[in-house]
Amino acid sequence: MSAQPSPEVTTHQEVTPPHEPQEVHFEPAHPTRDDQLPDTPDAVMACKNVDVRYGDFRAVTGVNLIFGYNEITALIGPSGCGKSTLLRSLNRMNDLILGARVTGEVTLHGQDIYARGIDPIEVRRRIGMVFQKPNPFPKSIYDNVAYGPRVIGMKPSNMDDLVEEALTQAALWTEVKDKLKQSAFGLSGGQQQRLCIARTIAVRPEVILMDEPCSALDPIATGRIEDLMEELRQVYAIVIVTHNMQQAARVADRTAFFTALAAEGTGDRTGMLVEYDKTTKIFENPSDKRTEDYISGRFG
Amino acid sequence: MSIATDLRLSRSLDTSARSGERSPKAMVFLVLLWVTMFIAMTVLLVLIVTTFIEGAPRLDLRLFTEYPSSTPARAGARPAILGSIWVICTTAVLAIPLGVAAAVQLEEFADKTKRINHLIELNVQNLAAIPSVVYGLLALAMLTLLRVQNKNLVIAGATALSLLILPVIIIATREALRSVPAEIREASLALGATPLQTMWKQTLPSAVPGIATGAILALSRAFGEAAPLLLLGGLVFVSYDPNGLLSGYTTLPIQIFNWTGRPQEEFRVLAAAASILLLVLLLAMNALAIYIRNHYQRRW
Numbered sequence A: 001m002s003a004q005p006s007p008e009v010t011t012h013q014e015v016t017p018p019h020e021p022q023e024v025h026f027e028p029a030h031p032t033r034d035d036q037l038p039d040t041p042d043a044v045m046a047c048k049n050v051d052v053r054y055g056d057f058r059a060v061t062g063v064n065l066i067f068g069y070n071e072i073t074a075l076i077g078p079s080g081c082g083k084s085t086l087l088r089s090l091n092r093m094n095d096l097i098l099g100a101r102v103t104g105e106v107t108l109h110g111q112d113i114y115a116r117g118i119d120p121i122e123v124r125r126r127i128g129m130v131f132q133k134p135n136p137f138p139k140s141i142y143d144n145v146a147y148g149p150r151v152i153g154m155k156p157s158n159m160d161d162l163v164e165e166a167l168t169q170a171a172l173w174t175e176v177k178d179k180l181k182q183s184a185f186g187l188s189g190g191q192q193q194r195l196c197i198a199r200t201i202a203v204r205p206e207v208i209l210m211d212e213p214c215s216a217l218d219p220i221a222t223g224r225i226e227d228l229m230e231e232l233r234q235v236y237a238i239v240i241v242t243h244n245m246q247q248a249a250r251v252a253d254r255t256a257f258f259t260a261l262a263a264e265g266t267g268d269r270t271g272m273l274v275e276y277d278k279t280t281k282i283f284e285n286p287s288d289k290r291t292e293d294y295i296s297g298r299f300g
Numbered sequence B: 001m002s003i004a005t006d007l008r009l010s011r012s013l014d015t016s017a018r019s020g021e022r023s024p025k026a027m028v029f030l031v032l033l034w035v036t037m038f039i040a041m042t043v044l045l046v047l048i049v050t051t052f053i054e055g056a057p058r059l060d061l062r063l064f065t066e067y068p069s070s071t072p073a074r075a076g077a078r079p080a081i082l083g084s085i086w087v088i089c090t091t092a093v094l095a096i097p098l099g100v101a102a103a104v105q106l107e108e109f110a111d112k113t114k115r116i117n118h119l120i121e122l123n124v125q126n127l128a129a130i131p132s133v134v135y136g137l138l139a140l141a142m143l144t145l146l147r148v149q150n151k152n153l154v155i156a157g158a159t160a161l162s163l164l165i166l167p168v169i170i171i172a173t174r175e176a177l178r179s180v181p182a183e184i185r186e187a188s189l190a191l192g193a194t195p196l197q198t199m200w201k202q203t204l205p206s207a208v209p210g211i212a213t214g215a216i217l218a219l220s221r222a223f224g225e226a227a228p229l230l231l232l233g234g235l236v237f238v239s240y241d242p243n244g245l246l247s248g249y250t251t252l253p254i255q256i257f258n259w260t261g262r263p264q265e266e267f268r269v270l271a272a273a274a275s276i277l278l279l280v281l282l283l284a285m286n287a288l289a290i291y292i293r294n295h296y297q298r299r300w
Helices: A007-013 A083-089 A120-126 A141-151 A159-169 A191-201 A219-232 A245-251 A279-284 A287-297 B002-014 B022-058 B061-065 B078-109 B115-127 B134-146 B154-178 B182-190 B195-223 B225-233 B252-260 B265-296
Strands: A043-054 A059-066 A072-078 A100-108 A126-128 A206-212 A237-241 A254-261 A267-279
Touching: A043 A083, A043 A237, A059 A072, A059 A237, A059 A254, A059 A287, A072 A083, A072 A245, A072 B022, A083 A100, A083 A206, A083 A237, A083 A254, A120 A126, A120 A191, A120 B115, A126 A191, A126 B182, A141 A159, A141 A191, A141 B134, A141 B182, A159 A191, A191 A206, A191 A219, A191 B182, A206 B115, A219 B061, A237 A245, A245 A279, A245 B134, A254 A279, A267 A279, A267 A287, A267 B115, A279 A287, A287 B061, B022 B265, B061 B078, B061 B134, B061 B265, B078 B115, B078 B154, B078 B195, B078 B252, B115 B154, B134 B154, B225 B252
Parallel strands: A059 A267, A072 A237, A072 A254, A126 A206, A206 A237
Antiparallel strands: A043 A059, A043 A100, A254 A267
16 A cells, blocks of 8 residues: 555545445545646556557557546547547457557656567466456356466465455445345446455555446446545556546546547548547646547537 | 228138138148148057057966967967067167267367368268168178177177168257256366366256266167167077177067967967067156156256
């Protein structure tokens, strides 16, 4: 726990009984951290001139970004602007798609993860991912969390402790501690998504990528995931793709705004980064007209 | 009263306009459907009922315990029943692992852009439609090349039947693998599991109900098959219990074929009784397949 937990955050993490409705947050759950943020992020990951192509189609081009330690970075922009594509290229999940190719440099601690000799399996272990739709394995809650550590050959002295720790970090332990052996499908959508986060935490990654993690959830479940992200920021770097601008405003320290440009002739839409800055700057005083138009709802 | 309700009223009262479900064309089609269904069901029903009436007198313990004999009163299908069990079990052991492995390779690991894999796929589809007697010829040729004199061996019959049902198992397994959502594979890979671990621990276990259903249906086809085994010398007088892979054998369908060809009326009764047994066993296998499909298949 390196960073500065604001008093607000800790109160939000006071465990609420599962059935008591929690208040919905429309305001930032923490006072702005702007003054604590360095001007340039303390890089854990970085993109240098990244292009992602699917066959001949260039999905996103010329991205330069730095993702900082203990920061939440939001990627926002209209549909088809390549933000999810970029996210999936950050832990080499795009390798699984036929014809997908990444050029430029994506680095983790300065090391290019697409360099020759780099094992994509190891990359994915260190850069975890939470998906849009909660996708627990058809196994028990316990086995969902223990699966990752088992397959990557972690030898925890006590698997039970590891599972408890991950579930506690994901703010799910009190709700499931009495039914660890039950199927994960019995949980609600929000609980399933927190289970997916617990599963990701269990392998102790350094970065967590989240691809619209709340788009399938109701506002209460969304609020809980957002509180959880606040908590997780103290240990991990988080990159989140979201369609919900209020969500980006609520949780992100920095925000990157993408847009899509239609190529002349083919009409193929290629995503590009427009602006990347502290979230308050992006939302209150963007330097690019397109960002301002998007934020104020005039386009996208 | 608005115009819209006026229109609706006049529409619903207007029965003279013969349109939609009650038009003469639709009625003729409906009757035609009923007739075709009736024909199909009657043929099947008559077949089953006459077989039951004919075979009922000999559907007794002797059918199960006695060996074939030239005196119908003392004849039974004991070696044929045991032979069928031997052949089908051997077929299952040979065909299921091979078929599942082939399907996993084709579905999960093969590079789908390669022409060779398209060719293999096309071939598997075609093989499923080849008449069973061709597989008998193939096995016969193999045994001749191996210089096997006596071709009436359990392992030889099982090999022919395995070749026969292999394409069916491959196709069923691929279907089952394809129905496992991509999210499960992605979640596993994102945790740092290797593709092989993902296949063994997630995809294949999730596909087991589908694979089991397909395999049982394929085996029930092999169970009722006589043609390839006739070519392999299955039409023999076996008056002992088959006791190993290299033992001689006869199977239930062949025994029925044998008895039907005899001139004595009593043998035909015996054949009908054995047919009932075969029918019941096949129904039981198919029922088991349907049960597995309905009760274990996961709805995602």
